[in-house]
Amino acid sequence: MHGVVQAIILGVLIGGVYALMASGLTLVFGIMRVINVAQGALVILAAYLSYALFTHLHIDPFLSILIVTPAMFVLGVAVQLVFVRSLRGPDASELSLLVTWALALGIEGALSAVFKTTYRSTLPSYTYHSWNVFGYQVGVVRVLGFGASAFLLGVLSLLLTRTRFGRAVRATVQNPTAATLLGVDSNHVQTLSFGIGVSMAAAAGAVYGVIYPFNPGSHYDLISRLLSIVVLGGLGSIGGAVAAALTMGVVESVVAVEISPTWAAFSFFIVLIAFLLVRPQGIFGLRERTL
Amino acid sequence: MNRATAAGIVRGGAFAAVGIAFPFVVHAAWIVNIGVLTVMYAALATAWNLFSGYTGYISLGQVAFFGLGAYSLGIAFEHFGIGSGYNPFWALPLVGLGVALASLPIAWIALRTRHMTFAIVTLTLLFIVQQLAFNLRSLTHGSSGLMLPTPSFAIDNYDRPFYLAMLALLLLALGLCRLVLRSKLGLMLLAIREDEEKARGLGVRVTTAKLIAWWLSIAVTAMVGGVWAYYLTFIYPEFAVDPLVMIGAVLMTFLGGRGTLWGPAIGAIVLVPAQQYMLTRLGASQLYLVGYAAVFIVVLLLLPRGILPSLQDALARSRERQRTRRNRIARREAAV
Numbered sequence: 001m002h003g004v005v006q007a008i009i010l011g012v013l014i015g016g017v018y019a020l021m022a023s024g025l026t027l028v029f030g031i032m033r034v035i036n037v038a039q040g041a042l043v044i045l046a047a048y049l050s051y052a053l054f055t056h057l058h059i060d061p062f063l064s065i066l067i068v069t070p071a072m073f074v075l076g077v078a079v080q081l082v083f084v085r086s087l088r089g090p091d092a093s094e095l096s097l098l099v100t101w102a103l104a105l106g107i108e109g110a111l112s113a114v115f116k117t118t119y120r121s122t123l124p125s126y127t128y129h130s131w132n133v134f135g136y137q138v139g140v141v142r143v144l145g146f147g148a149s150a151f152l153l154g155v156l157s158l159l160l161t162r163t164r165f166g167r168a169v170r171a172t173v174q175n176p177t178a179a180t181l182l183g184v185d186s187n188h189v190q191t192l193s194f195g196i197g198v199s200m201a202a203a204a205g206a207v208y209g210v211i212y213p214f215n216p217g218s219h220y221d222l223i224s225r226l227l228s229i230v231v232l233g234g235l236g237s238i239g240g241a242v243a244a245a246l247t248m249g250v251v252e253s254v255v256a257v258e259i260s261p262t263w264a265a266f267s268f269f270i271v272l273i274a275f276l277l278v279r280p281q282g283i284f285g286l287r288e289r290t291l
Numbered sequence: 292m293n294r295a296t297a298a299g300i301v302r303g304g305a306f307a308a309v310g311i312a313f314p315f316v317v318h319a320a321w322i323v324n325i326g327v328l329t330v331m332y333a334a335l336a337t338a339w340n341l342f343s344g345y346t347g348y349i350s351l352g353q354v355a356f357f358g359l360g361a362y363s364l365g366i367a368f369e370h371f372g373i374g375s376g377y378n379p380f381w382a383l384p385l386v387g388l389g390v391a392l393a394s395l396p397i398a399w400i401a402l403r404t405r406h407m408t409f410a411i412v413t414l415t416l417l418f419i420v421q422q423l424a425f426n427l428r429s430l431t432h433g434s435s436g437l438m439l440p441t442p443s444f445a446i447d448n449y450d451r452p453f454y455l456a457m458l459a460l461l462l463l464a465l466g467l468c469r470l471v472l473r474s475k476l477g478l479m480l481l482a483i484r485e486d487e488e489k490a491r492g493l494g495v496r497v498t499t500a501k502l503i504a505w506w507l508s509i510a511v512t513a514m515v516g517g518v519w520a521y522y523l524t525f526i527y528p529e530f531a532v533d534p535l536v537m538i539g540a541v542l543m544t545f546l547g548g549r550g551t552l553w554g555p556a557i558g559a560i561v562l563v564p565a566q567q568y569m570l571t572r573l574g575a576s577q578l579y580l581v582g583y584a585a586v587f588i589v590v591l592l593l594l595p596r597g598i599l600p601s602l603q604d605a606l607a608r609s610r611e612r613q614r615t616r617r618n619r620i621a622r623r624e625a626a627v
Contacts, residue, residue, distance in 0.1 A: 035407060037414075086592055094349045095591055097410055098545070101538060102587035109580025117577075220534060224418035227411045235408060262426050269419045273400060276412065280403040 006136050007257040008250050013138070015249025016146040017207050020153060021222070022229040022241040024200030027156075030173040030236030031193045034084055034096040039201050040223030041104035046072055046205025047214050048115055051122045061122045062144055065206045069199045076198025079103065080191045104219055111216035122209040145207035152203050153242065156196070160238075169193060173236065221265070228272045234285020243283055247271070302553075303465065310458045314451045323450040327522065329563040330457040334515050335540040336547070336555030337464040341471065342508035343541075344550040346501055347484035348406060351537060352413030355420035356509045358532035359390045360516025365437040365526055366430055376442055379521055380456055383514045390513035391506045398505045402498060417532060424528035436527040439520060453522040457515065461556065464511045468552050471504065480504055484550070538587070539566070546590050548597030557598060562586075 025039045036042075049071070050064040059067070083103060087095045129140040160166035171179035172189050180186050208214065208222075229248055233240025248268045256264035275282075310330070314323050335357065343350050363386045367373050373382045401412045424431045431437055444452055471477045479500040482490035491497050520526050539562075540555075547558030569582050594601060 029407075033407070035411065083588065083592070087595075091595070093407055094410065095595060097349065097351075097407075098538075098541060099588055099591050102584040102591070104584075105535075105538070105580050105587075106584030109577050109582075109584065112577035112580070220418070224415055228415050231404075231408055231411050231415075266419065266422045266426065269415055269422070272412075272415065273397070276404060277400050280408070282408075 002135070003257050004254060007253040009136055009138060010142070011250035011253035012246055013142040013146040013249070014211070014253065015246035016149040016153075017204050017211070018225065018229060018248060019242040019245035020149040020200050020204040020207075022226050022233070022245050023153060023156060023238045024197035024204075025226055026230045026233065026236055026238055026241040027169075027200075028194055028197040029230065030238075031169060032084070032190045033093040034194075035093070035100065035227070035230075036194075036197065037097055037101040037223055037227075038079075038104040038107060039100075039197070039226055040219035040221075041107040042072065042076075042198055042201040043205040043208055043222055044214055044216060044219045045107055045111065046202040047122070047209030048111060048120070049202075050206035050209050051120055054122050054124070061124055061206050061210045062148060065148060065203045068206050069202045072202030072205075073195045073199040076195040077191055079198070080194035084194065085187070085190070104223065108216045108219060115216065117215050117217065119213040119215045120209070121213045122206075124210065127210065141210045145211055148207055149204065152200065156200070156238070159196075165189075165192070225265070225268070228268060232272050232275055232282055234282030237282070237284035240282055240284035299469065303462075303469075306465075307458075307462055310461070311455070314448070314454045318447070320450060323448075323454055325564055325567050327450055327454045327457055328567065329559055330454060330461050331515055331519060332539060332543055332563050333556040333559035334457060334461040334464050335512060335536070336543040336559050337461060337468060338508045338511035338515070339540050340544045340549060340551075340555045341464065341468050341511070342501075342504045344544060344555070345471065345477065345480040345484065346504055348402070348501065349410045349541075350413040350505075351410055351541070352416035352420075353508070353512050353540065354534070354537035355413075355417045355532055356390055356394055356512045357516035357519070357536065358420055358424060358528075359393075360386050360513030361520035361526050361531045362424060362431055362437065362516075363390060363513070364517035364520050365439050368439050369437070375440055376444070377452065379442075380452075380518070383456075383517045386517045387510040387514040391510035394509045395502060395506060398502060398509075399498070402501055402505075417534060417537065421528050421532040424532060431528065434528060436525055439524045439526070441524050442521070450522075453518060456518045460511060460515050460518065465552065465556065467507050467511070471507070472552060476500060476503060481550075535583075542587050542590065545597055546594070548599035548601075551597070551599045554597050554599045561598075 021039060021043055025036055028034055028036050046068050049068045050061050053059040053064045053067060054061050083099050084096055087099065124141075126140050131138045131140065131143070158166075160169060168179065168184045168189050171182070171184055172186060176186060179189075212218075225248065229244045230241055232247070233242070233244035248271075251268050251271055252264040255267040259267075313326055317323060317326075335353070339350070339353050342348070342353075364373075364379065364382065367382055367386070368379070373379050397416065401409055401416070404412055425433050427433075442452075471480070479490070479495045479497075482493070482495050483497050483500060487497055516531070520531070523530075543558030543562050544555040545558070546554075546562060547556065548554030565586075566583065570579055
């Protein structure tokens, strides 16, 4: 029992970080029907940036979120303007899937050229510290990572519910045509949202680099999880993405403890397939009709 | 027999003749090796097109079944002793049928979702099969890889049997595509691609049609995987289920023209030799991936419909121009 509770705590802490990455992915989908397959590669890119800032300038990885996130926001805006916006027509969503996949390959190649393919880790002095809470071990970096993710998700939710821009975003998600008719500049909303989606990946990437060792190829593992999370949560639903990410974290760490670590990643795919059998639209998703 | 059918048969026959003659004319092993890869990708892309090109459902997990085919043949070698030399090739149809049958339940679940979700679910399939290949160590030997016996073909023309096997699969895939396009099934698939709800409303059995196309596509894909495993004689999870192979087949289909008969094969014939060239020139520096990504993005952004449809359009436009010019001249002469 003790082991299971410990696993659930770890799972929730990790799930929070995945929730941050997945929320960016699902937000972008909700607004422009674009799945950004490069989200995983962007997380790894941010992890490398934070790693470089830490090793060369000795900036704490959690502080480096403040530098990496705005930088990657600019990158995200640029990617939207150059690659995503030019896709038009009925196949635009599916084409975007392939374009962003190609982008992920490009990032992987560039990172391997610069940083080589050896595994790296950002290791601040407190990496291996942990607190003892009621007999359970809780790692400091994981708590900080979860805290940063929860904070940013809170900021995102305030941005979406309390600001004029947020209202424009939600209007575009519900009905793009009506939103445009009411004066929402849809190009503007799309570009900024893509930037925000990428900054979520950036912040989560800085955290990811502290928790896990990574190399340029790690983005495949990440994107397979992120895609499963957003599909399980229901494409376009941020609440669904958070719920699915926490589910994934808990399922994986419980399976790792109770059955075997080698089957941990696999277990979540089984949950996804089983769930789709019952509810093809995901936890909170609307039934996807012709797009 | 109408003219279009006759032209099609001539075109197919010429293609097959050139394809078969190739390894007997060219003897340099490295060129035949590129030939094997080209024909392999052409077969994969044609099979991908058979499902994704005709139904409009983009599947990003086809390579999972390529890997399953590769492992099935490898495991058959180890546990059932399917002979050596040319004999293992005869086991391929069984591998294809088996893998395709086994994939039907998962396809049925995945096809309950619509386009975007379907693409993502199939992409996760790719990772599921890769994980299985890593984890089921008693069958696949996990990350240490599965060894197949090296066939005793003459060293001078070692690649030739594999080339011919791949070519046979490519011709099979092309034949199936043509049959499907000419049949009622083809019409059903195109109706699904244009508007699935309307097709369903008109009484098209959409799920059955999609599953048949899926089954055919996977059967070919798995057989290609089997030949490839025998060719390499060594398979690892990361190479048997490689996202790069998947993206390669998709890219070639897009380059040649989705939903056409010859497009994917043309895309492969253009792209694979270029890819191999880039790999030898840039491979060591990891820039190969960047170059590959750049080619892909350029193709998608500049030529989203592919070579064949764009050519057909250009041809149709020039014919139209000629006709109007001829009409104008005729009118002017009539006026004079």
